[in-house]
Amino acid sequence: MAVRRLAEIQPADFAFTAENLTWANAQIAKYPAGRQASAVIPLLWRAQKQAGGWLPRKAIEHVAEILSMANIRVLEVATFYTMFNLAPVGRHHVQVCGTTPCMLRGAGEIIDHCHERIGEQFHVTADGNFSWVEVECLGACVNAPMAQINDDFYEDLTRENFTQLLDNLAAGKPVKVGPQIDRQFSAPVGGETTLTDGQASSANRQS
Amino acid sequence: MTKVIIDGNEIDVPPEYTLLQACEAAGAEIPRFCFHERLSIAGNCRMCLIEVKGGPPKPVASCAQNVRDLRPGPNGEPPVMFTRTPMVKKAREGVMEFLLINHPLDCPICDQGGECDLQDQAMAYGVDKSRFQENKRAVEDKYLGALVKTSMNRCIQCTRCVRFATEVAGVPELGATGRGEDMEITTYLEQAMTSELQGNVVDLCPVGALTSKPYAFAARPWELGKTESVDVMDAVGSSIRIDTRGREVMRILPRLNEDVNEEWISDKTRHVVDGLRTQRLDQPYIRENGRLRPASWHEAFAAIAAKVKASSATRIGAIAGELSAAEDMYALKDLLAQLGSKNLDFRQDGQALDPAWGRASYLFNATIAGIEKADALLIVGADPRREAAVLNARIRKRWRAGNFPIGLIGERADLNYAHQYLGAGPDTLADLADGKHEFAELLKKAERPMLLLGAGSTARRDGAAIASLAAKAALSLGVVKDGWNGFSMLHNAASAVGALDLGFVPGQGGLKAAEMAIYGTLDVLFLLGADEIDVASGAFVVYIGTHGDRGAHRADVILPGAAYPEKSGIYVNTEGRVQMAGRASFPPGDAREDWAIIRALSDALGRRLPYDSLPQLRQAMFKAHPHLLRIDQITPGDAADVSRLASLGGQPDKAPFRAALEDFYLTNPIARASAVMADCSVLAEGHAALTAAE
Numbered sequence: 085m086a087v088r089r090l091a092e093i094q095p096a097d098f099a100f101t102a103e104n105l106t107w108a109n110a111q112i113a114k115y116p117a118g119r120q121a122s123a124v125i126p127l128l129w130r131a132q133k134q135a136g137g138w139l140p141r142k143a144i145e146h147v148a149e150i151l152s153m154a155n156i157r158v159l160e161v162a163t164f165y166t167m168f169n170l171a172p173v174g175r176h177h178v179q180v181c182g183t184t185p186c187m188l189r190g191a192g193e194i195i196d197h198c199h200e201r202i203g204e205q206f207h208v209t210a211d212g213n214f215s216w217v218e219v220e221c222l223g224a225c226v227n228a229p230m231a232q233i234n235d236d237f238y239e240d241l242t243r244e245n246f247t248q249l250l251d252n253l254a255a256g257k258p259v260k261v262g263p264q265i266d267r268q269f270s271a272p273v274g275g276e277t278t279l280t281d282g283q284a285s286s287a288n289r290q291s
Numbered sequence: 292m293t294k295v296i297i298d299g300n301e302i303d304v305p306p307e308y309t310l311l312q313a314c315e316a317a318g319a320e321i322p323r324f325c326f327h328e329r330l331s332i333a334g335n336c337r338m339c340l341i342e343v344k345g346g347p348p349k350p351v352a353s354c355a356q357n358v359r360d361l362r363p364g365p366n367g368e369p370p371v372m373f374t375r376t377p378m379v380k381k382a383r384e385g386v387m388e389f390l391l392i393n394h395p396l397d398c399p400i401c402d403q404g405g406e407c408d409l410q411d412q413a414m415a416y417g418v419d420k421s422r423f424q425e426n427k428r429a430v431e432d433k434y435l436g437a438l439v440k441t442s443m444n445r446c447i448q449c450t451r452c453v454r455f456a457t458e459v460a461g462v463p464e465l466g467a468t469g470r471g472e473d474m475e476i477t478t479y480l481e482q483a484m485t486s487e488l489q490g491n492v493v494d495l496c497p498v499g500a501l502t503s504k505p506y507a508f509a510a511r512p513w514e515l516g517k518t519e520s521v522d523v524m525d526a527v528g529s530s531i532r533i534d535t536r537g538r539e540v541m542r543i544l545p546r547l548n549e550d551v552n553e554e555w556i557s558d559k560t561r562h563v564v565d566g567l568r569t570q571r572l573d574q575p576y577i578r579e580n581g582r583l584r585p586a587s588w589h590e591a592f593a594a595i596a597a598k599v600k601a602s603s604a605t606r607i608g609a610i611a612g613e614l615s616a617a618e619d620m621y622a623l624k625d626l627l628a629q630l631g632s633k634n635l636d637f638r639q640d641g642q643a644l645d646p647a648w649g650r651a652s653y654l655f656n657a658t659i660a661g662i663e664k665a666d667a668l669l670i671v672g673a674d675p676r677r678e679a680a681v682l683n684a685r686i687r688k689r690w691r692a693g694n695f696p697i698g699l700i701g702e703r704a705d706l707n708y709a710h711q712y713l714g715a716g717p718d719t720l721a722d723l724a725d726g727k728h729e730f731a732e733l734l735k736k737a738e739r740p741m742l743l744l745g746a747g748s749t750a751r752r753d754g755a756a757i758a759s760l761a762a763k764a765a766l767s768l769g770v771v772k773d774g775w776n777g778f779s780m781l782h783n784a785a786s787a788v789g790a791l792d793l794g795f796v797p798g799q800g801g802l803k804a805a806e807m808a809i810y811g812t813l814d815v816l817f818l819l820g821a822d823e824i825d826v827a828s829g830a831f832v833v834y835i836g837t838h839g840d841r842g843a844h845r846a847d848v849i850l851p852g853a854a855y856p857e858k859s860g861i862y863v864n865t866e867g868r869v870q871m872a873g874r875a876s877f878p879p880g881d882a883r884e885d886w887a888i889i890r891a892l893s894d895a896l897g898r899r900l901p902y903d904s905l906p907q908l909r910q911a912m913f914k915a916h917p918h919l920l921r922i923d924q925i926t927p928g929d930a931a932d933v934s935r936l937a938s939l940g941g942q943p944d945k946a947p948f949r950a951a952l953e954d955f956y957l958t959n960p961i962a963r964a965s966a967v968m969a970d971c972s973v974l975a976e977g978h979a980a981l982t983a984a985e
Contacts, residue, residue, distance in 0.1 A: 087431075087473045090480075141480075154463035156479040161466040 086162050090141050091171035098142035100150075104130050108150060120151050124161050128168060135175050137234070138169040166219075174208045174215035176253050177274065179232040182218040185225035193243045194229055201250065213254050226270040227263055240265040240273075293358050294369040301369065304629040306359035310351065310372060311339050312718035313358050318791065322383065324390075324411045324497045326354035329553065330458060336390070336449050338412065344371035350382040376768075380416070387416040388869040393428040393472075394498070395444045402440075403499030404511040410449065421924040428472055429911050435465075436483030437489050437970040438562055446500035448474050450490040459488035459555065459705025461687050461833040476500070483974050487680040487955055490561040494544065503542065505562055505967045510534070510541045518875035519546055521862055523614050523855045524962065526746075527659070528864030529556045533856045533875035540567050540856050540876050551864065552662045557680035558971060559955065559962055564964030564984035570839045572851035573880025583849065588881065591848050592895035595815075598831045599630065599896055601815030607635030608807040611795055612820030613784035613959055614928075616860025616872070617919060619852075619885040620786065620795045621912045622900060623819050626889055629898035633798030634807055639824040643745060643754025644780070646791045651928025652758065652936045653791050656776040658925065659739045663689050664776060667737035668697045669713075669730070669768070671720055671761055672948030673745025673781050674704040677955040679865070682781070683707070696737075698730045700753045701748065701948035705982075712886040714939035715947035717757055724764035741777035742770045746787065747951025756941025763937040776930045782865040783951050783958070789863040792916060818842045819885065820852065822960045835888055837878075840960035851882035852890070854961060858884040859905065861912075862921055868925045869918065936973050 100108055108127050115122040124147065131143040134181055139162055148158040162168045169177070180198060182191050198216040208215045224230045227239030231246070238261065245264040252259045267273050292303040297317035304313040304610060309332070311321050316606035334355035341353045345362055361370035373379060391413065398404045430443035448467065453476065456465040462485055464478045478484060492792055493503045515534040522543075524530040530548035530903050534541050543564055575591035576583040586594075599607060605784050609627050611620045620637070627635050633693040638644070644653045657665060662685045675900055683706075690708040697710040700719045713719050722738040723731045734740040742765045749758045762778065764770075770777040790796075797803055807813055810827040818826070820836040823918075826845050834846035837854040855876040878884065883891075893900040902908040913919055918926035956972040957963050 089471055135352070154466075154479070156464060156466035156468075156477075159479055160466045160468055165471045 088166075088170055090144075091138070094141045095135075096142070098131070098135060098140055098146050099135070100131070100146065101134060104134055112151070121153050121157070122153055124151055124153065125165070128158070128162055132168060136175075137173040138171055166207070169206075171206060173206070174202075175213050176215075176233050176250075178202070178214060178216035178250075179219040180216060180234075181220070181222050181230050182223070183221035183225075185221075186229040188257060189228040190231040190242070194231060194241050194246055197246055197264060202248075211254075214250065224270075236261045239263045240267070293361075295358060295361065296369050296371045298372075298374055303430075306357065306683050308358045310341060310343070310353035310356050310358060310361075314341065314353060314372065314374050320414065321353055321374065323354060324408060324412075324447060326452060326835055327451055327454075327495065330451060330454040330495075333450050333454065336447065337382060337386045338390075338416075339838055340379060340386065342373040342378050344373070344375050344427060350379060366831045369864045383416045384418060385415060387445045388418055388422070391417065391421070393444075395427065396449065397445070397499075401442070401445065401499040401801055402502040402507060403445075403496070407499060408497035433475070433477045434481045434483070435478055436489065437967065437974055438504055438558055439484070439493060440504040440507050442500055442502065443475060444500075445498045446476055446827070447498055448476070449497055450476070451495040451497065452476060452501055455492055455495050456484065456486065456489070458691070459491075459687070460488045461684075462486045465492075465890075483978070485975070485978050487554055487558050487677065490558045491545070491555050498643040500772045503562075505565060506542045510536050515541055516875070518856075518873045520856065520873040520875060521864075522556060523862060523872070524557065524559045524563060524959065525679050525681075526782035526785055526787055526865035526918060527551060527681050528785065528862055528868060528870050529560055529681050530870075531556060531560060535856075535871070535875050538876045540564055550658070551866075551868065552566055552681045553685075554682050555684055555926030559680075559958070559968065562967045562971070563962050563965050565967055566838075566961040566963070567854055567856065569966070570841060570960075570964035571854075571879050571882070572839060572849055572850060573878075573882050575881065576843075576846070576849040578847045583846075588850075588891070591875025592877050592892055594848055595660055595833055595892065596895050596897075598815050605634070606812075606814040607632040608636075608802055608813045608815070608818075608830075609817040609819065610635070610639060610804050610807060610821040610824060611637040611786060611790055612639070612818065612842070613786055614820060614842075614855060614856065614961070615786040615819050615885070616855075616862060617786075617789040617793060618860055618905065618908055618912060619819060620790055621915075622886045622889040622902075622908060623817065624793060624795055625897065625900050625911075626893050627817075628895075629847075629893065629900070630896070633801030634813065635795055635801065636804035636807065637786060637795045637821075638750070638799055639782075639804050639821055640750040641752070641754070641803075642750045642787075643758060644746075644749055644791060645755075647795060648758075648936050648939070649929060650792070650867065650926075651776065651778065651930055651932035652901045653760070653780050653782075653788065655743075655779040655781060656928055656930075656933075657779045657867040658866045662686055662741065663692075665689065665739045665741040666694060667734050667735075667740040668695065668702070668743060669723070669734060669741070669764075669770075670697065670710070672701040672748025672757075672951075673743055673744065673756060674702065674706070674779065674950055674952070675743065675745075675781060676704065676706055677950075677952050678745060678747075679781055680955075696730070696733045701745065702950045704950070707792075716945060717760060717943035717948075718945060719755075720757075720760055720764055721943070724760060724767050726767065728800050731768055734770070736840055737769070740768060740770050741778060741779055742768070743779050744780055745948070745951055746780065746782045746784075748948045749947075750951065751944070751946070753941065753944045755939065756943040759936055759939040759941050760943055762933045762939075765933055771930050771933050776928070776933070778933045780865065785862050785864070788865060788867055789861065792863055792867075792919065793912075818846070821903070835885055836960065837882070838960035838964050842960070850888050850889060851878070851880065852885040853878035853882060857882075858886075861909075861917070861922075866925055866930065868918075869922055871922050965974045 111123045111126045230239040240263045293306045302317045323339045325333045339353045340350035453465045457463045529552035530546035577586040696974040765778040813830040816830040822840045834842045835850045857878045859874040956968040962968045
């Protein structure tokens with residue numbers, strides 16, 4: 085955590101696309117009249133998506149205007165939550181989990197690799213493909229270590245498969261979301277270890 | 292009422308009290324930083340921890356819990372609280388240690404030193420050494436405008452300033468960005484604050500994070516003489532404390548007065564201080580060959596006497612200014628009566644109000660505290676936010692309480708509460724009076740509706756007709772009824788109600804201010820601090836005043852007077868509340884108190900006034916106007932005056948109402964001499980240009 089400020093270089097304008105505006109109005113409609121400010125986080129989130137993964141100043145002001153809030157009130161929210169990026173990020177923004185379970189399972193290597201391949205945290209590579217940041221627990225400890233890249237979780241990372249993953253992303257090739265090793269979701273590695281005869285589960289199903 | 296036991300004493304308190312208030316009522320002192328009676332409760336400083344029996348097994352933040360939420364004992368005994376147990380002391384010491392972790396040890400160079408809540412409370416709960424080995428937090432200082440200096444390392448994030456700006460001042464500009472250790476108080480992108488009450492955040496700040504920019508490093512609180520007085524920058528008459536060092540006024544602070552200003556004052560009231568030092572007239576001047584030259588009092592009086600002797604009584608006149616005290620005006624009126632002239636007026640702006648209409652026709656009858664009782668408001672031709680910033684805060688307070696429809700007729704104003712814009716001119720008011728507008732229904736339905744009439748709306752050729760129309764509207768809309776008179780005149784000048792009470796208006800056949808100012812009507816014109824009127828050439832102008840402003844530029848003889856902190860004087864505020872300003876300092880150089888100048892001048896003119904001291908003058912004045920004797924009280928006007936005013940009739944123009952103030956920060960000679968006010972004016976102009984562009 086450090087002091088978070090708006091980026092120095094800012095786009096001149098921001099306005100929701102027609103589609104996003106419809107979506108925003110639907111969010112606002114969820115709250116009673118006069119309580120439209122409750123929709124500030126969803127709207128900021130959408131604005132961040134539209135702006136390419138970060139919140140320009142004009143987006144903050146645009147959201148404030150839509151919600152009839154003071155600019156400072158929206159800025160308070162945007163600076164409070166670290167998932168709102170205030171400066172541009174790469175096309176693939178890598179959030180590596182560094183909390184205890186991931187750390188114990190080798191998150192250090194993933195972080196080292198990010199350092200080597202991308203650079204400092206929040207630094208955007210020259211090709212604009214990557215930026216990375218170490219984050220606190222994202223709740224996929226079972227499949228540690230893991231990283232979230234844009235909207236998806238990539239789990240069971242090793243230096244090798246993580247390198248491969250970034251290569252594929254950079255090349256625009258399709259990648260597998262979720263565990264990067266051979267397992268389904270968070271099922272045991274190498275297949276089931278209990279109830280392996282199939283009877284119990286089928287008995288369960290029948291009853 | 293609920294019974295509670297605090298430190299072993301049983302006490303009855305209202306159930307809506309917070310535990311903190313209950314403890315205070317029981318006589319226990321609770322330290323606090325974030326809690327403030329007039330702001331919403333934040334509960335984030337944790338300094339007010341107490342122990343509640345049967346509550347959670349931990350200290351409770353007493354500011355954030357109501358008495359009604361306490362649980363009784365197992366057998367229905369009253370809830371028990373402790374404020375002096377070891378547990379409470381330890382808890383508070385812990386909080387204090389955390390607050391001091393990141394607080395710099397710069398008290399010797401901090402302007403808050405000596406009047407700092409943190410300093411005081413650290414004496415009680417502080418630990419003498421730090422266990423903190425790490426680096427202290429460093430925070431960038433923020434720019435908040437011309438009046439508030441920041442030193443954000445000292446901030447303890449109580450958020451009083453944020454809550455004040457949002458709730459009381461009505462400008463949601465301050466906020467707390469970031470979080471945790473990185474939380475910072477700032478305006479959006481460090482724009483200057485736009486409130487005319489922003490100076491109050493300095494008083495609210497419990498530490499030295501927000502201090503007064505103009506007063507920076509000027510003085511220490513313990514070396515200042517403190518004089519209780521009354522503000523004259525507007526007609527509200529806020530209670531102030533004038534702090535002086537030697538004979539220099541160092542700063543002005545608000546004084547608690549629930550009936551008038553609560554504990555706020557406007558920026559003009561607070562920061563006009565440097566205007567008291569610059570542009571001062573400190574000796575008499577006489578104009579010779581078109582140039583003013585310094586002169587002695589004798590020479591000046593002789594020059595005036597020669598002119599007065601050479602002219603007839605009907606060609607002598609006097610105009611009183613916006614800052615004149617009642618005594619000064621009374622003495623001047625006396626002098627003119629002695630000279631046989633009926634040409635006297637204070638209405639430089641062409642105001643139509645007349646004392647003959649009765650006192651209720653020109654008072655803020657609802658009273659300022661009464662705004663909180665009102666349940667509907669119609670504003671006519673006024674911008675309360677600029678004409679009476681503190682009174683406007685009261686309107687906003689009432690509006691925040693809910694169910695308070697506000698209508699506005701006149702120039703569109705940037706008011707900090709929701710209001711319905713009804714129209715621009717007298718036509719709309721006439722429609723309302725006839726009940727032809729939907730807002731009229733709201734007012735009629737209200738139990739205690741108010742009609743706030745700006746002094747600017749009657750300061751025009753058809754002013755009398757407009758006043759009458761407003762009175763008619765007041766009657767037809769139920770603003771005046773048994774036990775409630777909501778017909779409220781909002782004046783701009785501190786002297787206005789005093790002058791009306793004293794009858795400082797033309798006598799039978801006398802000339803009005805505007806007539807006196809035109810060429811050829813007068814031979815000798817006395818200006819008692821009257822700077823808002825352009826006097827045509829021709830007349831011999833005697834200016835009794837404090838600053839080298841418009842009046843002094845036109846003057847043929849200047850007699851240097853005393854500014855409001857330099858004399859004791861009676862001022863009547865817009866409600867009709869008689870208040871006495873205290874003398875905090877002395878006039879500079881050869882300058883004298885205004886009443887004494889007039890008294891000495893009367894001697895020189897061979898018409899000696901029958902009083903030799905201020906008490907004697909007051910005695911004479913009280914005899915003629917007994918209600919002025921009731922200091923700090925209001926002698927209410929007779930509601931029948933409003934009906935009489937309504938029956939006056941007249942045909943108002945169609946012209947829309949215009950704003951009474953061109954520039955909030957530069958309304959009088961003292962403010963115009965102040966560099967700080969000039970800075971504020973420039974900032975406000977820039978802000979206005981910005982918002983206009985959007």
